[in-house]
Amino acid sequence: MNLFEELDTLDPSSKVVPPRIETPTPHKIAVLILLKQYVKDKSNSLDTGIAMRPQARRMFCMLMFKLVQEADMPYHELHQLLTSRPYKLETLMLESFEKAMSEFCGTASIEALFDFAEMQNIDTLHHADLGVSQFSMVGVYVRRIAVVLQRFTFAEMMHMYRNICAYYERGIRALAIGPRKPVAGGVLHRSHSPPPPPTTTAGAGGDAVTQVKKEDPTEQPNLERNSLCKWAPKQAKFFINKQSDLLDHDESHALSPKQLERKVQEIIQDLPLNTTAYFLGYMNQLRLRDYYNALSALHRALDRSPVRLMSQEKGYQYFCINLAVLHATFGHRDEALAALRESIMLAQEHGDKRSLNLANTWYCLLRNELPLSYVQRSVADISDADGNLLQNYTLALHFAVKLGTVAGYQPLRLFDLLQHSDQLTNRNNLANHASEALALRSAVWCSYGRHELSALYAQLLLSVRDRFNSNGAAGNGSALASYALWLQLQGELRLARVLLQRAREQLPRQPGAECWMISQCHVIIQSGIYRCRWHDAFKACDQLHLLDASGAMQQRAAIYVAKREFYNARRLLDKLIARPELPFLLRMRVQVLLAYCTLADGRFSSEAVTLLLRVAEDMADSQMDYELALVDMVLAQVLLMLGMPQKAYQAIKRSMVDIHINGGLYERAKTDYVFVRCLLAISALEARQTLLLKSLDILERAAQSFKKLSAHAKVLDVYVFLAQRFNEFGERELRNKYASEFRRYFTQHPIPREYLGAP
């Protein structure tokens, strides 16, 4: 590589002649020998009339694609690939390949290589019926190797031959020494390792060896990186594209940071003029959240990238956008906006529409606003546009839906936008956007109170993940978090923990980790509230505060309410209400909590009730039926307290259906309990006893639900209520039964007196 080549790369528009073709490596020669065996086999099968199995032919074609596109591998790995599923060769072909290789490197001398490089030999590979087409990917691969081999001088041929022999010998030695290790091949050169075949090593000793060898693959690359394995531009391009895609969408399936860094260094060493490799290095640093290294990697990538391209000034606008993305990832909002402003200026200067689009997108995302006119274009305008514009538009639609949900718009309009976006994604097969749309739907349903539907959508997304082929992993984090919280609310704490663990494995770092971290905090807070473990709940609130300050304050107020420290709760809620940009749902809930504070104290105030009614109106406007039902339940309790049982009964009847469909276990049990109390309150004195006996199983069920949630205070409440009522009606056995249940439960879970008897 000389200086002129380097300059050409930075300014490719001036140079007409493309860069020269890479030297073939021994791995490539081995691949060609394999291809020759296949062609021979195929011609044999045509001669003898015994057709090759279509399955075998298909797998061989897949194998060739894999070998041509992926990085060079040492001979023993190639051999392992050929002898393990799914690319296992038929025995005859494998034997003839091994024989050809050993003849090539052993018995025949350099003449073998000369013969191999002959035009006639190469032409047999391009044979019309039996071989590969000249213009196919594999055909071009073969031609490129042939064209370089033919120009070799004698010295170069000798060198090449010696390399091939060394490559083969090393491989044979490695195969002879180690037992067949399914892991060794899978880890190094492939990002998706094929499922390992059952290990053939028998005996206890084998296990120890496998354990040791498992650590070895990470050290092996240092030994394998020699002059025999080199990255070709095409292989590098394939690898970089795949990894950058994975890093963007599904980080857990990309290579681990260390391995990826090693590969990037290899590519840079072999192909120093390849610019995308530097960018992949930058992305790797970015995912590790290493600010200084990421910044220097970005600068290095810029240094290496062409500024002028195809007689059109590329300019620095993309660099500015990438800088803005870097700052945004680390949360430096002002620096990011400043960089975006600069990039918009540069993009306008250079008339680059695409980068202007991208810069505008990021600008809107960072400032959390979106001009409505942008999303009101018709579908027809966008369908002709190129892929990037389309993706941008879909993203804008999703963002508009998110903003609308947070602001509490009419859900009908939001679902219109979602439908629009679905049309576009399905027409254009954008898997990522499709999964994002599913996650977004789940969030929208959740905001408007249809929690059951939201949980269904989350489950749908998680179960069809495989169908998306890890391209559609965008919404996974939020789906996992949402479903985990839902499971916890249904009382399945263990399942919730399993899901959160899974999310932690998939998204180990920020910013993807935010959703499951928030979910985990909420899970702990809820669990703490149910069990009256205030200290744990407060600690989780502190953690939540770093991620979502308003949500944390609301939860803290909820804990105070549960503790019956209404003064503290009210103080916090007033502070929270004064904040300007609260999401609509949060604002509603805060107001309901405020009203509850006043009413639960036992002091009735008309202001509180007016507040509740006003909130109920807002909720009805936005069609938040479930929240409305919760308000109704609060009203029912209040009315019961005030001695208006009929109105209370009406209120609770209104709300029961919604709460039973969409509510968590606690809400359902509480509704049942309030319902029974209202029922008893409205009926005549004589009928009360029979009614109570009839509703006994409802109350038992409620008590069971509370027990499942470990909501000890509530369990005790139910037992106390039952015992007291039966005492009033003179049912001594039942009274004693429930009194003893109470006593038993109290001895197991002693709850301070002050937490019992909450309305």
Next chain:
Amino acid sequence: MSMIPFFPNLKPSVANRFWFDVATDDEAQTKRYEDERRNWRESLKTAATDLQPLGKVLTMPGIETDDEDANDDSEDTDSHDEEDDETNDRVIPVAQDFYSADDIQMNDETSPTAP
């Protein structure tokens, strides 16, 4: 004690392909190399056809000119060149090749893989 909505991470991808889009046409590059090779091999057939072999060349009698200098006997006997130059005889160009391209093994100085 209710569900919190969890929104997915809405972001365009970090990698901008357009920054690095340098289209490499493998087919064109390979074809160019193959054509070069073929042309070089073809050119070997007609290599050095414009050179004269050693020895006396066959000449055709040219147009007569009344030039006194041409018929003068010069004193130098080894200056054949001068005489040849002064005559108007034309040289018969050699049209057949004496060597076939396959016999020649020439080192290609413009080897593409030279370090």
